[in-house]
């Protein structure tokens with residue numbers, strides 16, 4: 042269930058169609074994929090890629106993506122803080138950032154060229170396609186876990202180009218989504 046917050050306008054969008062429309066105006070694709078598949082946080086990469094093979098193949102064709110994998114991050118991930126510190130500083134890539142969330146949740150902040158910074162919270166069933174060149178950063182929610190399919194145009198292209206303007210420090214990476222369970 043996606044939730045968009047626009048902190049500078051004190052505004053929230055939690056209706057999926059409205060969220061997709063807002064994002065599409067920024068060039069970002071949002072889709073809600075069916076959760077009828079019996080994959081969850083305990084499923085293997087092979088099970089997940091197999092369950093979503095049709096959707097993944099369709100995306101590959103439409104976006105020129107060549108490979109897909111599954112990223113799985115939780116408290117037990119070695120070097121978790123170092124990894125998160127690479128994601129949570131404003132940056133952009135020379136290829137699209139495409140993520141489909143299987144389990145867990147996270148928050149993308151997106152900094153459009155013309156318009157306010159938005160926070161997009163994603164959880165199970167949410168596909169987000171952020172076009173190349175778009176400034177963004179990513180944080181986990183407090184429960185610090187996410188499992189997601191990633192698609193790449195060129196796997197070696199996952200290079201973050203950091204902006205170094207400190208914009209991320211102006212926004213609290215706190216999740217508010219309705220599926221968020223506080224511990």
Ligand SMILES: [Fe+2]
Nearest residue numbers: 132134138177
């Ligand atoms: Fe990124």
